[in-house]
Amino acid sequence: MAETDGVSPLSLIQKNKKIKYIILGCGSIGYKVLEELHESDENVLIIDYDEKRLDDLRDHRHQVMRGDMTDETFYETISEPEVAFILSSNKDANLAAVLHIRARFPSSNIIARALDHFSSNQMADAGADVVLYPQTVVAKSAVNHMVNLIASRNAQRLYSLLESWSGTLGIITHKNPDPDAISSAIALSAIAEEASKGKLKCRILYEGNIGHQENRAFVNLLEIKMEHLTAEVLAECDYTALVDCVAPGMNNDLTADTKINIIIDHHSTEGIERQNVPDFMDIRPDAGATASIFTQYIQELYLPIDTKLATALFYGIRADTHEFQRNVSPQDLHNAAFLLPYADRQLLELVMAPSISQETIEVLGAAIQNRDIRQGYLFSNVGYVRNRDAIPQAADLLLNLEGVYTALVYGITDTAIILSARNKDIRLHVGDVLKEAFAGIPGASAGGHATMAAMSIPLQAFSLVRDKEELLSMIIDSILANFMKMVGIAEDDDDEA
Ligand SMILES: [Mn+2]
Numbered sequence: 487m488a489e490t491d492g493v494s495p496l497s498l499i500q501k502n503k504k505i506k507y508i509i510l511g512c513g514s515i516g517y518k519v520l521e522e523l524h525e526s527d528e529n530v531l532i533i534d535y536d537e538k539r540l541d542d543l544r545d546h547r548h549q550v551m552r553g554d555m556t557d558e559t560f561y562e563t564i565s566e567p568e569v570a571f572i573l574s575s576n577k578d579a580n581l582a583a584v585l586h587i588r589a590r591f592p593s594s595n596i597i598a599r600a601l602d603h604f605s606s607n608q609m610a611d612a613g614a615d616v617v618l619y620p621q622t623v624v625a626k627s628a629v630n631h632m633v634n635l636i637a638s639r640n641a642q643r644l645y646s647l648l649e650s651w652s653g654t655l656g657i658i659t660h661k662n663p664d665p666d667a668i669s670s671a672i673a674l675s676a677i678a679e680e681a682s683k684g685k686l687k688c689r690i691l692y693e694g695n696i697g698h699q700e701n702r703a704f705v706n707l708l709e710i711k712m713e714h715l716t717a718e719v720l721a722e723c724d725y726t727a728l729v730d731c732v733a734p735g736m737n738n739d740l741t742a743d744t745k746i747n748i749i750i751d752h753h754s755t756e757g758i759e760r761q762n763v764p765d766f767m768d769i770r771p772d773a774g775a776t777a778s779i780f781t782q783y784i785q786e787l788y789l790p791i792d793t794k795l796a797t798a799l800f801y802g803i804r805a806d807t808h809e810f811q812r813n814v815s816p817q818d819l820h821n822a823a824f825l826l827p828y829a830d831r832q833l834l835e836l837v838m839a840p841s842i843s844q845e846t847i848e849v850l851g852a853a854i855q856n857r858d859i860r861q862g863y864l865f866s867n868v869g870y871v872r873n874r875d876a877i878p879q880a881a882d883l884l885l886n887l888e889g890v891y892t893a894l895v896y897g898i899t900d901t902a903i904i905l906s907a908r909n910k911d912i913r914l915h916v917g918d919v920l921k922e923a924f925a926g927i928p929g930a931s932a933g934g935h936a937t938m939a940a941m942s943i944p945l946q947a948f949s950l951v952r953d954k955e956e957l958l959s960m961i962i963d964s965i966l967a968n969f970m971k972m973v974g975i976a977e978d979d980d981d982e983a
Pocket of ligand 1: 666667730752774775776806
């Protein structure tokens with residue numbers, strides 16, 4: 487049947503030979519795809535009905551075949567392609583080809599050209615993996631170019647403005663600055679100093695305080711200089727900038743009529759009424775972080791980036807996007823990827839695991855000092871603690887001691903008795919044992935997994951006892967005796983409890 491269709495004898499060979507790409511319909515779009523593929527001719531088979539077009543392609547040593555893409559039997563003459571491009575200018579022929587190829591070659595990838603919106607849906611329904619509607623492709627590309635063009639123009643405008651200034655630029659962050667605001671502030675000061683050739687001195691200002699332990703670690707480890715924002719400091723600034731705040735009075739205590747020269751942010755501008763128009767304003771609500779906008783400026787302007795700035799901006803994007811999981815755009819990921827090779831990984835790790843507090847260290851110390859090890863079980867009474875989180879941290883730590891397979895650390899807070907257990911003895915399910923050992927204690931809740939468990943007894947039930955530590959041993963000793971009996975710790979050792 488191939489011969490009667492006037493198909494070239496090449497088809498007989500095709501049937502046995504695996505072909506990577508087929509292009510059905512090789513007009514202007516098909517030919518452009520052929521060029522873009524940059525594949526060797528043996529990997530691409532061009533199928534068309536137009537004899538003249540085929541001759542021309544044959545002259546250029548392309549692999550061609552004459553065939554009618556609407557004819558179901560035609561597909562019997564070719565082997566399964568990895569990818570089928572269906573690109574003719576006839577929408578019915580394209581639709582028929584999608585249906586036939588999908589039926590005959592279920593695992594081929596099909597990329598088809600639609601000629602209108604309706605046929606675009608039809609082709610998707612018929613089994614095309616990707617449907618291209620050239621008008622949409624061009625429109626999307628036009629908008630993309632526009633976005634990039636604006637981003638690049640904005641970066642240039644910011645640079646030119648800073649270039650023309652000299653004096654002091656006060657960069658104002660959030661009231662309680664977070665890593666996004668802080669890293670944006672140091673990025674702006676780096677751009678300002680570069681653009682003004684040092685004529686512009688920047689001061690990073692904030693009200694409120696740097697609350698979170700992780701944020702303090704961030705500022706300390708990166709040695710970021712920040713000053714409290716006061717009326718006097720503000721009066722000393724020739725220019726002001728707001729970063730990560732959408733307007734004066736938003737996320738800061740400035741009055742709404744404060745004149746601000748630069749505003750760069752990613753918060754929504756909805757409902758914002760401006761009393762003054764800044765000299766430069768770039769607000770992108772679709773950016774995951776203001777640090778992401780600054781990273782883009784740095785790329786657009788080909789500015790040098792040092793380790794400290796890259797680390798700060800990376801951390802800013804990471805923090806504002808909740809570790810790249812929320813409100814994150816492809817542009818944010820692109821920007822983070824740009825920063826990563828310049829960032830100091832060790833510093834990043836330190837910021838993410840901020841140094842432990844004084845009290846935690848004290849509790850860990852007490853847990854080590856008061857340890858009592860019996861047949862692989864460690865018991866440690868840390869006494870009164872203000873921060874209950876220190877108890878599981880101590881249990882984690884003590885499980886690492888040599889010869890310890892199960893660690894039980896307990897203490898008392900203002901409101902409860904807390905016990906935390908960690909276990910690496912596979913024969914023991916510590917959650918189940920604790921649950922049983924604590925059964926019958928009023929108000930107690932205990933339980934957990936084989937390797938980690940916790941218990942707490944609220945103090946209301948024992949509110950009459952004044953001495954907390956005495957109360958702790960009064961209650962817990964009998965429970966621990968119970969626990970030891972259950973896990974089979976020898977009677978002899980029991981006396982030492
Ligand atoms: Mn932010």
